[in-house]
Amino acid sequence: MMQAFLFDPFMMMYDSPLFFVEVLVSGLMSGVMYALVALGFVLIFKASGVFNFAQGAMVLFAALTFVGLWELGVNPWLALILSAVTMIGVAFSVERIVLRPLVNQDPIIFFMATIGITYFLDGFGQTIWGSEVRPLDIGIPNEPFMDFAEWSGLYINKFDVFATVVCSVLVALLAGFFTKTKIGRALRAVADDHQAALSVGIPLKTIWTIVWSVAGIVGLAAGILWGSKLGVQFTLALIAFKALPVLILGGFTSIPGAIIGGLIIGSGEKIAEVYWGDAFGGAIEDWFAYVVALIFLLFRPQGLFGEKIIERV
Amino acid sequence: MNNLVKKITIVMLIGVVFSLTGLAQAAEKIYVPMLTYTTGPYAPGGLPIDQGFRDYFKYVNATGGVNGVMLDWETCEYGYNTGRGVECYDRIKSKNGKMGVAVFPLSTGVTYALIPKTQADGMVLHSMGYGRTDASDGRVFSHVFTAPMTYWSQVTAITKYIGEQMGGLNNLKGKKIALVYHNSAYGKEPIKTLEVLSKKYGFKFLKYPVNHPGLEQKSTWLKIGRQTKPDFAIIFGWGVMTQTSIKEAKAIGYPVSKIIGNWWSASENDTRPAGAASVGYKAAGFHTIGKKYQLHKDILAKVYGAGNGSGEKSVVGEVLYNRALVQGVILTEAIRAAQKKYGNIAINGKQLAWGYEHVNLTSSRLNELGLGGFMKPLKITCANHEGANNLLIHEWDGNNWVNPSKWYTPMYDVTRPMIESSAAAYAKEKGITPRSNCN
Numbered sequence: 242m243m244q245a246f247l248f249d250p251f252m253m254m255y256d257s258p259l260f261f262v263e264v265l266v267s268g269l270m271s272g273v274m275y276a277l278v279a280l281g282f283v284l285i286f287k288a289s290g291v292f293n294f295a296q297g298a299m300v301l302f303a304a305l306t307f308v309g310l311w312e313l314g315v316n317p318w319l320a321l322i323l324s325a326v327t328m329i330g331v332a333f334s335v336e337r338i339v340l341r342p343l344v345n346q347d348p349i350i351f352f353m354a355t356i357g358i359t360y361f362l363d364g365f366g367q368t369i370w371g372s373e374v375r376p377l378d379i380g381i382p383n384e385p386f387m388d389f390a391e392w393s394g395l396y397i398n399k400f401d402v403f404a405t406v407v408c409s410v411l412v413a414l415l416a417g418f419f420t421k422t423k424i425g426r427a428l429r430a431v432a433d434d435h436q437a438a439l440s441v442g443i444p445l446k447t448i449w450t451i452v453w454s455v456a457g458i459v460g461l462a463a464g465i466l467w468g469s470k471l472g473v474q475f476t477l478a479l480i481a482f483k484a485l486p487v488l489i490l491g492g493f494t495s496i497p498g499a500i501i502g503g504l505i506i507g508s509g510e511k512i513a514e515v516y517w518g519d520a521f522g523g524a525i526e527d528w529f530a531y532v533v534a535l536i537f538l539l540f541r542p543q544g545l546f547g548e549k550i551i552e553r554v
Numbered sequence: 555m556n557n558l559v560k561k562i563t564i565v566m567l568i569g570v571v572f573s574l575t576g577l578a579q580a581a582e583k584i585y586v587p588m589l590t591y592t593t594g595p596y597a598p599g600g601l602p603i604d605q606g607f608r609d610y611f612k613y614v615n616a617t618g619g620v621n622g623v624m625l626d627w628e629t630c631e632y633g634y635n636t637g638r639g640v641e642c643y644d645r646i647k648s649k650n651g652k653m654g655v656a657v658f659p660l661s662t663g664v665t666y667a668l669i670p671k672t673q674a675d676g677m678v679l680h681s682m683g684y685g686r687t688d689a690s691d692g693r694v695f696s697h698v699f700t701a702p703m704t705y706w707s708q709v710t711a712i713t714k715y716i717g718e719q720m721g722g723l724n725n726l727k728g729k730k731i732a733l734v735y736h737n738s739a740y741g742k743e744p745i746k747t748l749e750v751l752s753k754k755y756g757f758k759f760l761k762y763p764v765n766h767p768g769l770e771q772k773s774t775w776l777k778i779g780r781q782t783k784p785d786f787a788i789i790f791g792w793g794v795m796t797q798t799s800i801k802e803a804k805a806i807g808y809p810v811s812k813i814i815g816n817w818w819s820a821s822e823n824d825t826r827p828a829g830a831a832s833v834g835y836k837a838a839g840f841h842t843i844g845k846k847y848q849l850h851k852d853i854l855a856k857v858y859g860a861g862n863g864s865g866e867k868s869v870v871g872e873v874l875y876n877r878a879l880v881q882g883v884i885l886t887e888a889i890r891a892a893q894k895k896y897g898n899i900a901i902n903g904k905q906l907a908w909g910y911e912h913v914n915l916t917s918s919r920l921n922e923l924g925l926g927g928f929m930k931p932l933k934i935t936c937a938n939h940e941g942a943n944n945l946l947i948h949e950w951d952g953n954n955w956v957n958p959s960k961w962y963t964p965m966y967d968v969t970r971p972m973i974e975s976s977a978a979a980y981a982k983e984k985g986i987t988p989r990s991n992c993n
Contacts, residue, residue: 257781260776260780260781263776263780264773264776267772267773267776268772268773271770271772364593367593367597372592372593372594372597372598372601373597373598373601373823374598374794374797374823374826374827375827376826376827376828376829378829383801383804383805383831384804384805384807384831385805385806385807387807390807396779396780396806396807398805398806400805401805470798470801471769471794471797471798471801471827472794472797472826472827472828474595474597474598474794474827475593475594475595475597476595476767476769476793476794479595479767479769480769483769483770510773511772511773511776514773514774514777515773515776515777515781518773518777522763523737523761523762523763524737524763524764524765526765526770526773527765527770
């Protein structure tokens with residue numbers, strides 16, 4: 242037993258270092274995909290202090306809208322724009338109907354409200370577009386670079402590389418938006434204190450609409466990438482659960498944290514599954530991610546990059 | 555004179571009462587509670603089955619019912635959630651005070667939960683191609699039916715197919731066969747059988763569990779494609795799991811043509827979302843695919859032609875739609891068998907169980923039902939609730955299931971003793987005395 246935990250995995254790594262690199266790289270790329278979902282959570286939490294339980298449902302709703310419009314014969318680029326507009330519409334409605342009446346309520350009230358939004362979006366999306374699986378092909382082949390594989394022995398997937406590039410661009414844009422623009426700074430002020438932000442003239446309602454819109458558009462990107470991996474279907478909403486350990490690890494308020502957290506969780510769970518999975522009977526990667534997150538919670542409750550809040554009493 | 559009038563009046567009254575009773579009997583329907591899932595993560599699998607059930611029931615009623623007795627049904631949506639499935643059963647098991655005759659849970663988890671409940675309610679539980687395999691022993695499980703095949707039989711037939719690809723079962727020695735399975739009661743069902751077969755034929759059996767719902771399988775397929783490299787991989791998936799398996803296999807360069815899905819990983823909803831990656835993927839079934847059969851033509855004419863279809867017309871003939879037809883046909887044949895004994899009445903669950911044990915779907919009967927060549931003949935008996943059937947393998951060409959293989963007979967010599975032994979253990983545990991009047 243001890244051998245299976247302490248000896249065999251390391252021997253396997255030593256015997257096949259190239260395979261270890263492959264597992265590591267695959268894990269990092271999976272982590273990027275998790276980070277893309279986690280970004281949506283971070284954006285809303287950072288700007289409004291609300292843990293948006295509905296982020297997974299927003300991913301599903303955005304992807305359903307995009308693929309639904311495309312299937313109706315709308316040009317894919319136009320469908321992309323219309324889907325983004327729809328997500329802005331969702332953000333506007335959420336602000337008007339759900340968030341505005343709850344200003345200054347406890348965070349738990351906002352959290353409960355987002356659970357309501359989740360179930361509404363899940364059901365409403367399926368009512369409009371149906372529950373069937375919708376294939377989504379964005380033209381990026383899900384296969385290894387064979388020439389590179391033959392040369393190096395490493396199988397690197399084309400789709401994963403594409404997703405990594407998309408995610409990197411999104412992160413760069415968002416980081417710039419939060420740190421370099423006036424709206425970005427206003428978003429951070431609102432997150433710190435609703436009332437203080439209002440007192441200095443920051444339009445809370447507008448800020449909330451903007452941040453939910455941006456989170457919706459990030460959800461659209463995540464939905465398209467995950468949808469082209471899995472097909473667009475209800476299960477997409479469940480990828481939110483893959484983002485939770487990433488958030489715990491990276492911190493709820495840090496965009497770089499979401500990325501680093503995603504990379505650690507992605508690579509960690511893959512290495513654990515491949516090298517230690519057999520010792521546990523397999524299928525450990527889901528709960529392993531949460532174990533890692535819990536260990537981090539013990540030592541850094543605010544996550545790797547989260548803001549440490551000190552309140553004087 | 556007065557006496558005569560009285561007598562005539564009494565006779566007339568008796569006549570009226572009898573005719574009213576007769577009318578009531580004629581109007582009485584056979585009630586079937588239907589558990590469905592058309593929302594949630596497994597909706598893509600539940601939708602075509604639900605459509606097939608409803609269409610077939612409508613077709614039966616449109617053609618005069620079963621010997622004049624109409625079918626009646628209520629549906630309950632449970633989202634493939636075991637707890638909600640049991641709750642649904644309790645809610646719709648009876649209608650207007652009359653208990654349903656049979657239930658089809660469409661989930662192994664719900665099947666396990668409903669075995670004692672349906673026993674108490676005197677209802678047939680038919681888990682067709684899923685559920686508890688040892689329930690095939692009718693001496694112990696008097697009201698549970700698994701016909702036309704079980705998971706255990708399925709993997710023996712798939713092993714025969716793999717053996718044939720290798721040049722014979724003897725050539726399996728030293729080879730590797732992997733099982734990628736949904737980490738649930740359903741997915742674990744074939745493990746024991748594959749372990750027995752592995753010992754019998756000398757192949758190495760590798761297990762790869764995948765957690766619900768199966769969104770992330772990269773590490774599983776890295777192990778398969780780059781580390782263990784099995785000669786064949788069998789998938790026991792459901793919902794998004796299967797298409798993800800296919801895509802990840804392709805992504806890592808494992809040949810998709812070496813993957814064989816079980817019959818719940820064999821629908822168009824598994825292959826279409828995987829796109830080009832699924833070309834060459836193979837999957838098992840106990841019935842054929844398509845709508846070239848007379849029954850399909852009749853359903854299209856009498857149900858869809860009357861504007862009464864239960865869904866998209868294009869779904870008629872798809873894999874899971876056809877599976878629902880098999881379910882419907884076995885049910886109505888069981889009702890007919892029971893009516894032969896009990897009369898053309900709205901039979902109850904216990905009478906239906908007797909009917910199930912006397913189902914004999916011969917080739918000529920399948921022809922009469924408009925399903926000649928659609929599936930192999932099926933005979934269910936008191937002791938053998940699985941019956942004996944065959945399996946074939948189809949291949950996905952990117953648009954359709956093509957190249958049906960020959961029919962493979964399962965290794966019943968392997969599975970039947972396992973079934974009897976497992977059922978005997980269950981009977982001992984639950985204090986059930988097996989029926990002795992079956993042999």
